[in-house]
Amino acid sequence: MTHQAFEPKQHIQWDADYVVIGTGAGGAAAASELARGGAEVVMVEAGPWRDPSDYPASVYGSFRDLFDRWGTTVTRGKAIWPIIQGSCVGGSTVINSAIVVRTPGDIFDQWQREHGVGGDVLAERVWAHQDRIEEELFVETTRPDRLGRSSELAAAAAQKMGIEGHLMRRSVKDCLGSAGCLQGCRHGKKQSTNLQWVPEVLARGGSILSCAPVQRIVMEGRRAAGVEGRFRHPRSRRKGGCFTVRARKGVLVAASSTHTPCILQRSGIKSSALGYGFRAHPGCAIPGVYPDPVGMDFGATQGWASVEFRKTPGYKLETLNLPLELAAVRLKGGGSALMERIEELPRMGVWVAACRANSSGRVTNSFGGRPAVHYIMDQADMHRLRDGLKKTAELHFEMGATHVLPGIQGLPYKLTADELHRFDSVSTSPKAYTVIISHLFGGAVMGADPKTSFCDGSGKAYGYDGLYIADAALLPTNLGVNPQHTIMAMARVVAEDILEHNS
Ligand SMILES: Cc1cc2nc3c(=O)[nH]c(=O)nc-3n(C[C@H](O)[C@H](O)[C@H](O)COP(=O)(O)OP(=O)(O)OC[C@H]3O[C@@H](n4cnc5c(N)ncnc54)[C@H](O)[C@@H]3O)c2cc1C
Ligand code: SF4
The missing domain is CATH 3.30.410 (Cholesterol Oxidase; domain 2)
Known part of the structure; x- marks a missing residue:
């Protein structure tokens, strides 16, 4: 098990079968599925590692240490509405209310009708994963x-x-x-992904870089070959050394509905669907x-x-x-x-x-x-x-x-x-x-038509090899219920399909 936190000067260079960007609901669910399948996984997380005993006691401190950009992301349009997300190992699961709602059946029908993916087969797979997730996360x-x-x-x-x-x-x-x-459970009772699946990936031989915002995905032609960026100090935000992680088999992007499209755009990925379909509750x-x-x-x-x-x-x-x-x-x-x-x-x-x-x-x-x-x-x-x-x-x-x-x-x-x-x-x-706004969807959505969808129903980016979406960004509609359970289960479906096709 290796955890590399902020590195002030040196260039860290690692490699693995898969690189997963982000450790929130989607990233950690996908990483744990890959690790269980025997793959070597490196998780790369923009935010810091915090144990529950280190979560700040004040709201001010939690915005500083656990929230994305101190909670200052806002909508641009007729009104300025705050968009709240986590940025730490565990992502938004660290600061959410731990509510778990199974994906309603009508959602799979809607996805099939409007986006050509979903239907009964996907519903059965998602619900089967949700059965397991509920056991793993002690849902009650x-x-x-x-x-x-x-x-x-x-x-x-x-x-x-x-x-x-x-x-x-x-x-x-x-x-x-x-x-x-909402300030992170200092008692360690909430089963956020930093307590559950991230440690499991490490125990299975995986590794993690924290304080490591990915600047771009390294492309070799049309193949995603790794990621690179520079460490960011968790408090001062000053830049540190560079990191590069090479991916032998693939890169999974799970940095949330706002950051996933931006990383893809910064990496020169082209798609008429990229960035579109952002939705919310x-x-x-x-x-x-x-x-x-x-x-x-x-x-x-x-x-x-x-x-x-x-x-x-x-x-x-x-x-x-x-x-x-x-x-x-x-x-x-x-x-x-x-x-x-x-x-x-x-x-x-x-x-x-x-x-x-x-x-x-x-x-x-x-x-x-x-x-x-x-x-x-x-x-x-x-x-x-x-x-x-x-x-x-x-x-x-x-x-x-x-x-x-x-x-x-x-x-x-x-x-x-x-x-x-x-x-x-x-x-x-x-x-x-x-x-x-705290429930986000879309930005790199799945669907059957590459003109209107960024990826297929297995999260694989159209027109590229080894590039997958495994977070809220792939959801083509909102749900009308709390989203983390759906995001986790869909990320598991993506990882399961990757293992099946790449083994
Ligand atoms: C206050 C609040 C309460 C909520 N309550 C609930 C609830 O009770 N139940 C529920 O179902 N949902 C709830 N939600 C929503 C739920 O938490 C999210 O929908 C879910 O966590 C999103 O999963 P995700 O994987 O898409 O993104 P996230 O969980 O946000 O994870 C994304 C991760 O990617 C990292 N990242 C971003 N950019 C980069 C980069 N460049 N390089 C590396 N890493 C990067 C981020 O730091 C973050 O850790 C709540 C959300 C909030 C904010
Ligand atoms: S004990 Fe933890 S999980 Fe329960 S309400 Fe308090 S912070 Fe939330």
């Missing part, structure tokens, strides 16, 4: 004594309103309900303030959800326990007015509506390797989002919230139950909404 339904009051309230509200909902299934082992998943939070304490500091970070509206009109509802620093960004004003609002925090429960948006965008490579994400939600999607937010507010009022904080320009800071109708006439301009 959130225990009632770890749910927390915010999720209990949401579950009761949905029941009263006749809305179907469920307790989240999560990849956690003896979760303490500390509500801290843009989400907005509606905090509800109650007469009694809610206590967002206890419970599964996200414990309850409803997918009743996933197909029509197209949104998902869920709870989200936020720490003071993140919840406070929604509190307006300063001085004594702000202090009064902060005093409401213990009585606040934050619930989210995430839109299953049909809009699609494009990712291009920008200055300094930064992805430029051109994405605007169209009016039909904005109406869906607005409907979802109104439904979220209704749920809060059903349980006796005194007011909600809509965070929508054109509505007052506080909204009471008798003002609910004001959601119907408020602007649907994207600029008016406080949106965050």
